[in-house]
Amino acid sequence: MTALLEVNDLRAQYGAVRVLHGMSFALNEGDVTALLGSNGAGKTTTLRAICNSVSHTGDMVFDGIALRGKSTEAIVKLGIAHVPQGRGTFTKLTVEENLQLGAMVRRNRPDIVSDMDRMYGYFPKLKERRTQQAGTLSGGEQQMLAVARALMLRPRLMLLDEPSFGLAPLIVQSLFDILRKINVEERVTVLVVEQNANLALQISSRAYVVETGCIVLSGNASEIASNEAIRKSYLGC
Amino acid sequence: MELFSNQVLAGLATGAIYACMSLSIVMIYQAIDHLNFAQGEMAMASAFIAWQLIQWGLPYWVAFGLTIGLSFGAGFAIERSLFRPLADAPVLTHVAGFIALFAIVNSGAGMIWGFTIKEFPSPFGNGQFLGSELLSAHQAGMIGATALLLLSLYVFFEFTRVGLAMRAAVSNPESARLVGVNVSWMIGLGWALAAGIGAVAGMFIAPLVFLEPNMMGGILVYGFAGAVLGGLSSPLGAVLGGFMIGVFENLIGTYVPGAGNQLKLPIALFLIIAILRLRPQGLLGRAFVERV
Numbered sequence: 445m446t447a448l449l450e451v452n453d454l455r456a457q458y459g460a461v462r463v464l465h466g467m468s469f470a471l472n473e474g475d476v477t478a479l480l481g482s483n484g485a486g487k488t489t490t491l492r493a494i495c496n497s498v499s500h501t502g503d504m505v506f507d508g509i510a511l512r513g514k515s516t517e518a519i520v521k522l523g524i525a526h527v528p529q530g531r532g533t534f535t536k537l538t539v540e541e542n543l544q545l546g547a548m549v550r551r552n553r554p555d556i557v558s559d560m561d562r563m564y565g566y567f568p569k570l571k572e573r574r575t576q577q578a579g580t581l582s583g584g585e586q587q588m589l590a591v592a593r594a595l596m597l598r599p600r601l602m603l604l605d606e607p608s609f610g611l612a613p614l615i616v617q618s619l620f621d622i623l624r625k626i627n628v629e630e631r632v633t634v635l636v637v638e639q640n641a642n643l644a645l646q647i648s649s650r651a652y653v654v655e656t657g658c659i660v661l662s663g664n665a666s667e668i669a670s671n672e673a674i675r676k677s678y679l680g681c
Numbered sequence: 682m683e684l685f686s687n688q689v690l691a692g693l694a695t696g697a698i699y700a701c702m703s704l705s706i707v708m709i710y711q712a713i714d715h716l717n718f719a720q721g722e723m724a725m726a727s728a729f730i731a732w733q734l735i736q737w738g739l740p741y742w743v744a745f746g747l748t749i750g751l752s753f754g755a756g757f758a759i760e761r762s763l764f765r766p767l768a769d770a771p772v773l774t775h776v777a778g779f780i781a782l783f784a785i786v787n788s789g790a791g792m793i794w795g796f797t798i799k800e801f802p803s804p805f806g807n808g809q810f811l812g813s814e815l816l817s818a819h820q821a822g823m824i825g826a827t828a829l830l831l832l833s834l835y836v837f838f839e840f841t842r843v844g845l846a847m848r849a850a851v852s853n854p855e856s857a858r859l860v861g862v863n864v865s866w867m868i869g870l871g872w873a874l875a876a877g878i879g880a881v882a883g884m885f886i887a888p889l890v891f892l893e894p895n896m897m898g899g900i901l902v903y904g905f906a907g908a909v910l911g912g913l914s915s916p917l918g919a920v921l922g923g924f925m926i927g928v929f930e931n932l933i934g935t936y937v938p939g940a941g942n943q944l945k946l947p948i949a950l951f952l953i954i955a956i957l958r959l960r961p962q963g964l965l966g967r968a969f970v971e972r973v
Contacts, residue, residue, distance in 0.1 A: 495859060497855075497858070497859075515863075516858045516859065516861075517858065517861045517862070517863050520858075520859065520860065520861035521861055525859075526859045528855065528856065528859060532853060532855065532856035532859060533853070533856070534848075534849050534852045534853050534856060534857075535852065535853070536848070536852045536967075537845075537848060537849065537852055541845060541848075541849075544845060545845060545846070545849050545857070545860045545862070546860055548842070548845075548846060548849075548860045548861045548862055549860070549861035577967075593860065597860070597861075
């Protein structure tokens, strides 16, 4: 299997505070990979570094292309969609405009329209609310909108930051069911950051455990899920 | 009754000036989420550029088009050179920047073109509109031009990719970057558009007030008032607000005993405050709701 994204010795800092101390990992094409760890471990920063939203050093290669020195916009154009923590909704715009923005860097209009219909297929609630101001959606609906917006890019890699954050358990479960379906049907590679390890391991094939800016453990999701010692010491569950 | 309709018409005529100004204020607000105090001075400078081009012998409409183009470029350049470096600075730093820009443009224009008033031609001629006594051809043309500008802005923001990208960049810059919008270009473009619209406003206002560096002083205040009254998120609201202030001002001067010329403005502004007390988002502005 080939790696879609290879990250080597990634270091990042906010001002004088070092957050990542040399992370290395790889994502297999078509897989869902989980990045697990407690609050403040550096999971979000890792995603932000991939999109060049935070200053960092280290080599990242996406599908044979070095990401070093590329702007966020250029990285998006390569097919990396980032669903940020807190969902990143364009609250003042309508649901439909949010989806259109997801396809901002694409040109082919008929394709975009048919993609939008497909998104409404995954998330019928969004169709009902298409002309509504996005800020009025519930948390769960906004998370669905964020995922749909990211998919409108037709990404090869989707970065999901804490999709379960602030949502009721029932809604989280249905969201993760849809994410699993999307991974298969849209053939999109997914890197998901989660504090809720059990949830993330359910849909992942590989997982990396992060602690204070370093990867301390990696393996198959099923192995990590079944190893009680790992779960107790690193994942708090 | 005739007195009333005449006063409304006269109010609309002055209102057209304010409406033009309000529109350029809303434009910059849409782009950068701040009110640019130098907006009026930039419009004044544009009018001077047009005047200079006409003095050099260019036909009116050529000078008109060229001035819009130059102002567009200048707006972009101002953002790049002065405000881009302040991008992450607090709001008050921006305010200081706007005031500095105001002073620089104002004295710059005085230095280059002097403070004596100059006549500025109207493309619509000097006659009256269809024989009306209250509305000059220029004022009627200006109302038409404002409507046309408004329509183009509406189409731009609602139906074009760039318009959508601009709204996204204001609504949520971080997310806009993550969908591939070049946010800093969008801000530059917002400045450019505001300067271009300001140029149109300046060139249409100059024939009515005479051209001189301080010509926008009072108008900017009315323009702000119109924009706030109509709603800073709505170009249509801003234009309506501008017209309403013109009409209010006139009617109050005519009908409120003792108001006369001195008190008509304060009373009109007081009315605005009363309206905003009831509708803080302005008449046509949208109240944005957000669930967290």
